[in-house]
Amino acid sequence: MDPASLAQLLSPQGRALLAELPPYVAEESLRVSTRLRERGVDAGLVAAALTQSRLRERARAKFGERAGRMFFTVAGLEQATRQVVAAHHARRYAGAGSRLVADLGCGLGGDTIALSELGVAVLAVEADPVTAALAEANLRELPTASVRRGDALALDLAAEGVDAVFADPARRAGGRRIFDPTAYSPPLDAVLALRARVPALGVKVAPGVPYSALPPDARAQWVSVDGDVVEAGLWFGPLAAEGPGRSALVLAGGGAHVLTEADDAGAGRPDAPARAGEVRPVGAYLYEPDGAVIRAGLVARAAELLGAGLLSEDIAYLTGDTLVATRFATAYRVLDCFPFGLKPLRAYLRARDVGVVTIKKRGTAVEPEQLRRQLGLRGTRAATIVLTRVAGRQSVLVVEPA
Structure with missing residues (x-):
């Protein structure tokens, strides 16, 4: 999105136009576009508004009804944390007594929203100017959240009074997923180094992250929502109250279900190979x-x-x-x-x-x-x-x- 279209979209006129648009239907978009242009609405604003309408409809799967009040980019929506998962992230921080969380690489602000709704103050940092502007728009009604544009790793955590960090490094480039943790932006090792300054660190990673890339002090948790694996997270210090190891969080049927390894089977080794099981004949x-x-x-x-x-x-x-x-x-x-x-x-x-x-x-x-x-x-x-x-x-x- 170019700066001019962004400014139009976030202006009072742009917000009013978005509010009057009907629910997005692909087959109706050309008719709606023609009607608006005939009414004298700027063609660039019409295109930007219809794009937002389409993205909001797609975003309902992640954000529910809130999606109708948010602003998105295609890449930002693809990497955004689902609302139900972000709520679990936020409960970790609230349970650890976090007072000010730095959301590094905040994207469109999904995790910041969840943290703020639990009363946790958040300093959200985003390098991309367009994404940061949309995050500001998405967070404008949350008084405990603020957005800063800049390099996430350049933030002086101590000077800001940050006592917990959530990092979501970019895992896409050129429309493709990145599977190598060293190719994340910023690289996973650089993000993990933050726990030397702030022990309460959470990092969102790709579900395919190899066990060999997991630090021995991590609580690694893979998350599925209604059968679809959506992410993995690494938790450290007070955010990993259950201790190091691997677990699965299954969100289904309106409930949250956690599976962990048995205590006597290497539960504290996130980098351990998967345990072999017993082979049996076909049963009932x-x-x-x-x-x-x-x-x-x-x-x-x-x-x-x-x-x-x-x-x-x-x-x-x-x-x-x-x-x-x-x-x-x-x-x-x-x-x-x-x-x-x-x-x-x-x-x-x-x-x-x-x-x-x-x-x-x-x-x-x-x-x-x-x-x-x-x-x-x-x-x-x-x-x-x-x-x-x-x-x-x-x-x-x-x-x-x-």
């Missing part, structure tokens, strides 16, 4: 662990809690003979199991009048869409199949939700 039930559980290396721990075992080494499917209610995995009833082969599978499904098939897979190179075309099903019933390895052998499990 199949469990598909939540993505946060898998990322946190806690599949073996989940198996213990479920009284289950692995279908095959290094594949995150569990099996057992007892149905256990859990938020850490999705349960399926196993209806059948046999070695994988295109012709036997096609014959099996056609004999049962299956026309619609849901294909899940792990540990196999089979492409679901290609397989669906090859099966050529025309029946009237639906089925769910799981393509995976059972004790090392390519197999098919026919399942239904338990």
